[in-house]
Amino acid sequence: xxxxxxxxxxxxxxxxxxxxxxxxxxxxxxxxxxxxxxxxxxxxxxxxxxxxxxxxxxxxxxxxxxxxxxxxxxxxxxxxxxxxxxxxxxxxxxxxxxxxxxxxxxxxxxxxxxxxxxxxxxxxxxxxxxxxxxxxxxxxxxxxxxxxxxxxxxxxxxxxxxxxxxxxxxxxxxxxxxxxxxxxxxxxxxxxxxxxxxxxxxxxxxxxxxxxxxxxxxxxxxxxxxxxxxxxxxxxxxxxxxxxxxxxxxxxxxxxxxxxxxxxxxxxxxxxxxxxxxxxxxxxxxxxxxxxxxxxxxxxxxxxxxxxxxxxxxxxxxxxxxxxxxxxxxxxxxxxxxxxxxxxxxxx
Amino acid sequence: xxxxxxxxxxxxxxxxxxxxxxxxxxxxxxxxxxxxxxxxxxxxxxxxxxxxxxxxxxxxxxxxxxxxxxxxxxxxxxxxxxxxxxxxxxxxxxxxxxxxxxxxxxxxxxxxxxxxxxxxxxxxxxxxxxxxxxxxxxxxxxxxxxxxxxxxxxxxxxxxxxxxxxxxxxxxxxxxxxxxxxxxxxxxxxxxxxxxxxxxxxxxxxxxxxxxxxxxxxxxxxxxxxxxxxxxxxxxxxxxxxxxxxxxxxxxxxxxxxxxxxxxxxxxxxxxxxxxxxxxxxxxxxxxxxxxxxxxxxx
Numbered sequence: 168x169x170x171x172x173x174x175x176x177x178x179x180x181x182x183x184x185x186x187x188x189x190x191x192x193x194x195x196x197x198x199x200x201x202x203x204x205x206x207x208x209x210x211x212x213x214x215x216x217x218x219x220x221x222x223x224x225x226x227x228x229x230x231x232x233x234x235x236x237x238x239x240x241x242x243x244x245x246x247x248x249x250x251x252x253x254x255x256x257x258x259x260x261x262x263x264x265x266x267x268x269x270x271x272x273x274x275x276x277x278x279x280x281x282x283x284x285x286x287x288x289x290x291x292x293x294x295x296x297x298x299x300x301x302x303x304x305x306x307x308x309x310x311x312x313x314x315x316x317x318x319x320x321x322x323x324x325x326x327x328x329x330x331x332x333x334x335x336x337x338x339x340x341x342x343x344x345x346x347x348x349x350x351x352x353x354x355x356x357x358x359x360x361x362x363x364x365x366x367x368x369x370x371x372x373x374x375x376x377x378x379x380x381x382x383x384x385x386x387x388x389x390x391x392x393x394x395x396x397x398x399x400x401x402x403x404x405x406x407x408x409x410x411x412x413x414x415x416x417x418x419x420x421x422x423x424x425x426x427x428x429x430x431x432x433x434x435x436x437x438x439x440x441x442x443x444x445x446x447x448x449x450x451x452x453x454x455x456x457x458x459x460x461x462x463x464x465x466x467x468x469x470x471x472x473x474x475x476x477x478x479x480x481x482x483x484x485x486x487x488x489x490x491x492x493x494x495x496x497x498x499x500x501x502x503x504x505x506x507x508x509x510x511x512x513x514x515x
Numbered sequence: 516x517x518x519x520x521x522x523x524x525x526x527x528x529x530x531x532x533x534x535x536x537x538x539x540x541x542x543x544x545x546x547x548x549x550x551x552x553x554x555x556x557x558x559x560x561x562x563x564x565x566x567x568x569x570x571x572x573x574x575x576x577x578x579x580x581x582x583x584x585x586x587x588x589x590x591x592x593x594x595x596x597x598x599x600x601x602x603x604x605x606x607x608x609x610x611x612x613x614x615x616x617x618x619x620x621x622x623x624x625x626x627x628x629x630x631x632x633x634x635x636x637x638x639x640x641x642x643x644x645x646x647x648x649x650x651x652x653x654x655x656x657x658x659x660x661x662x663x664x665x666x667x668x669x670x671x672x673x674x675x676x677x678x679x680x681x682x683x684x685x686x687x688x689x690x691x692x693x694x695x696x697x698x699x700x701x702x703x704x705x706x707x708x709x710x711x712x713x714x715x716x717x718x719x720x721x722x723x724x725x726x727x728x729x730x731x732x733x734x735x736x737x738x739x740x741x742x743x744x745x746x747x748x749x750x751x752x753x754x755x756x757x758x759x760x761x762x763x764x765x766x767x768x769x770x771x772x773x774x775x776x777x778x779x780x781x782x783x784x785x786x787x788x789x790x791x792x793x794x795x796x797x798x799x800x801x802x803x804x805x806x807x808x809x810x811x812x813x814x
Contacts, residue, residue: 258711259691274689350716354728395725397732398564399716400601400676404690411677420568434724438569441562445577449559451528460723468726472761479802481533481761495531498556502627506576510623513570 191272193217195226198282199238200289208289210280211235217268224252224263227281227293240293247407250342254293255282260344260405284347299352300343303359307385309366312378329374336369336415338408345412348405350397357391361402361412364393368415371422383428386419393419394434424513431515436460439515446507449497454482518549520647523585523592523635525558527599529753536797537753540782541595541640543795547786548648548656555592557584561602563754564720575616576623578606579631583624591636591684593643595782597752600639601673604680607637639674641751641781642686645695650702658790659810661705664747666784667740667776668696668707669759670714671752690714696749696781703788710743712736719758727769733758734770741776747808751781761802777805 193215200208213230224242231238241251245264252263257275271279281293288295345361346352352360359367367386371379386392393416402412420438423429437460444452457469466473476482497503530538545552558581560566562574582603585592594600610617611633621630644653675681675690686695693714697707718732737759740748750756759766760778767774778801779787786796787808798805 257691275692350732351725351728354731355725389724395721395728397716397718397725397728398720399672401672401716403677417564417567417571421571424569432724435569437723438565441560441566441569442573445560445566450531451560451563453528453532457723471764475764475802476533476761480535480800481802497559499627502557502580502629503559503577505627506580506623507573509626510573510576511570512572515569 188219190216190218191269192277193226193268193272194278195230196278196280197230197238197292198280198286198289199292201237201292202290208286217272219267219269221268222264223254223256223261223266223268223271223281226268226279227252227254227263239291248340250340253284253342253344253347253407255284255347256280258282260284260348260407262342262344262407265407284343285353288347295347297343299356300341300346300360300362303346303363304341304366306359307363307367307370307382308378309363309370311370311373311376313375314377323375325374332372333369335408335410336365339365339369339410340408342407344405344407345402345410348401350399350401351395355390355395358395359386359391361396361416364419365410365412365415368419371419380426380428383419383423383426387423387428387430389432389434393423394432421513424515429515433460433462433465435515442507442511444494446504448494449500449503450494452494455494518648518652520549520643521551521590522553522640522643523588523590524552524554524640525561525581525585525592525594525599525603526554527594527596527753528560528563529757530595533757534753534780534800536783536800537595537756537780539795539797540780540786540791543791544644544782544785544789547789547791548644548653550643550648552593553588553590555581555584557581561596561599563598564602567602567605572619574602575606575609576620578603579610579620580624580627580629582607582635582637583629583631585635585637586632589634591638591643593638593640595640595751595780596754597639597671597673598754600637600685601680603637604685607633608680636684638684639686639751641674641695641699642684644785645699646686650698653699653785654702657703657788659788661700661703661784661788664705664808665708665744666700666705667710667743667745667748668693668700668713669717669736669740669748669750669755669778670696671750671755672714672716674751675714696751699781699785700749703784705784705788708740708743708745710739710745712739717752717755717758719754722758722762726765729758730762730766730769733762734766734774737763737766737774737776738770738772741774745776747777747779747805749779749781749784753780756780763803775803777801777803777808779805779808 195213243249243251247265257280283293283295351358367382371382429435440456440459567574670693675688700707718729722729
């Protein structure tokens, strides 16, 4: 993908100009909080006529310049490259300097709710404490780790194919939009989060880098690593650079198996166990995948649930025994088995 | 009345096992509306994102094979599970936009005499009802209005995100403000509950390895629905259903308060309003009992 085309599309407002009114009256319901003086945050309403070419950043500037000089937010480059102005509008992660304001009015109506990326980390209005983001980002060594010859005789070249592997993930501007859109980051403070995973992927697939295995091991750890991803795709939706972090998370999962970093645990067995089920039935054997992933000893945790499911008729019986070969089989199962045999490349 | 809509149904695994009520209510709704359904008995599991974590290419091959069978019938492939929808649509998108990958997948499929062409759309049954059958037509068929219920729509991630995969064939919702389920509830004369967590994650996919995260995410959504006076929740995804119906005790322990709410599959809600039989609706298969939702005269 070409970055130039992308930028052009984002800033091209001709299309909007042809069909939309020149300006719309908008109410900005704006989160206000000063950690030094306020006990609780509150919302202030600002009404303004918003023009068709105005960006969300223009509206933030107008609040500050025309309404309240104490209103605070981060801004710097105004070109979608410094990553300072990430905020949320009606819950949608937004880079204020890239986002046309009337596009949001079209999505959400005439009241736009302006909030920081993470309300609980708010320091002053839109400004949040991003310490957790930077710490986690740093943890994956987001740089090329290599022994460098101080007097090299030729360049360390990258082929187009090698470069293309990390071209899109390299576009990350560390704005934090994906990180603070991720529900796991909010629940589990150890979780490294989508931006850190994207960075881990970017440098691990770089052929000049030598710390790939270390990063794969770090991101394979239960609790902090990729196995705690809930697959909600909030990060894919939040990224202003269209990096699709969860796609990189899936690649990290795959690379753990490809490079033999994956250890047998409940999560890796759960992933690999799908093949075992599909080979046997075509479908997933819902009971078997739990038993296979947890191990018979780990099953005690699920006994209560299993009994409830049995009582409700959710677990099927075959020859009056639950859990025993009761799974419907796909027609032409032999095709499925053959395809697994000839297409599968990974092992646990 | 026949609607002359014909679909190839990819049931997914759960509708054939732990949520038989999803399949029976789907078929009952289709019959009432005159929608012709052919079940893809050849289909395999979509991989549910977990097979994709293990071996993404293999997952593409198996999902492409499923779609091949819908193509053979010349029909749109419909799904009744958000995760089936997303994983099938991801494969379709990947193959339709990457000729090299499509060729690699077809090389494998050729070994079993199949070819993926890209001629069938992949669409969740929810959007067949809304965009193809039409809300007004559904309205005309309502026999038992759901007017006494406050119904919390729970959209489930994989029907609304990533939005680029749902733009063309699958509803094209605004992931930050989805409306389809709300509209469907209104068409059935129920009252949709407006609450913040309607488009959030239920935590199902990490139930085994990150149990606490899973319970908190499900709990946040359920408590939000309950606090906004929901009598029941409805979801187009059987995985959201399983998480939120089966684990209410555990969710309650983690959240620190009682969490009791019937969670219906989308087709069950429609089936209730269309006056389908109790056997077809299958509320008895729920862990959190929901049979009180049957209309009084038949309960």
